[in-house]
Amino acid sequence: MWDGPSDGARQLTDLTDSSGAPVLQLVADNRGMVPPFYGPPTGSERLWVDFGAGRIGLLATNVGERLVQHQGAADPHQDRAYADERLLNYLPRSGADLPVPAGADWARWVVPTIPDNTGSAWKLKTADGTEYTRVLNSGTVLIDTNGPRPALCIGAPAYGAGQVVINVTNSRSTTSTAASVLRVQGDGSVISAGSVTATNVGSARLFSGPNAPASPRPGDVWVQYG
Known part of the structure; x- marks a missing residue:
């Protein structure tokens, strides 16, 4: 018994009969039939025998059953599992959760x-x-x-007074209040660096402190204290 038809093929000696006992030599009966036997457990799909008339290839008898089992398997080549692993941090499948490690960007668009x-x-x-x-x-x-x-x-249940929920700056965006032109804080305060114009807000200005405004205009309100 050899693992190939050429002269350089390796001769196989680890054969057993159907009960597991070692087989030292294959002997055909008077009809030319070879009794059942087991070849090497892996690595040899076709074995070659020679009864004196040249080597003849023998194919395993369970090839058909193995093919049916292979075709019915969920992921016989593991390619689906490999693809899922590769795509885990790229695009989520419908209904799937996408884990994003702390400090990492899920996706970046280069524009x-x-x-x-x-x-x-x-x-x-x-x-x-x-x-x-x-x-x-x-x-x-x-x-x-x-x-x-x-x-x-915008939901901000953990934000309180002094914590900025919306911050508009006159420079690059930041979560701090530096250079803010408009801030909405967690307690509902709205702070504007400029005037606020609305249909129910007139042009009056409101001042408070010990001294009157330096250049008052009609409609200004000064609340003196101190």
């Missing part, structure tokens, strides 16, 4: 250095092509809801 208000780094569209909320390449966030829904809801 042109020159501001671009025509391209979008992120866009929400419906099946008919209508665009809703999107993030432009320039960083502008446009919030449009699909239907009559609240456009922007």
Whole structure:
């Protein structure tokens, strides 16, 4: 018994009969039939025998059963498990949780250095092509809801007085209050560096302190204390 048809093939000696006893030599009966035997446990799908008329290949009798079992297996080549592992930190499957380690970015969009208000780094569209909320390449966030829904809801249950929920600065964005032009704090305070204009707010100014305003205007209010 050999593992190949060529002269350089390796002769196999670890054969057993159906009961597991070692087989030293294969002997065909008077009909030319070879009794059942087991070859090497792995690595040899076809064995070659020679009864004096040249080597003849023998194929394992359980190939069909193994093929059916292979076809019915959930992931016989482990390619699905490999793909899931590779894509775990890229795109989540529908309904799946995406674990993001602390201090790590889940995704980064690389956009042109020159501001671009025509391209979008992120866009929400419906099946008919209508665009809703999107993030432009320039960083502008446009919030449009699909239907009559609240456009922007910010929950901040752990924020209190002095903690900034919304901070608009006149420089690059920051969570601190430095250079803020508008702040909304956790206690509901709204602090504006400029004037607030509304239909129910006039042009009056409110001052408080020991001294009157240096240049009062009509409608100004001064609350003296101290």
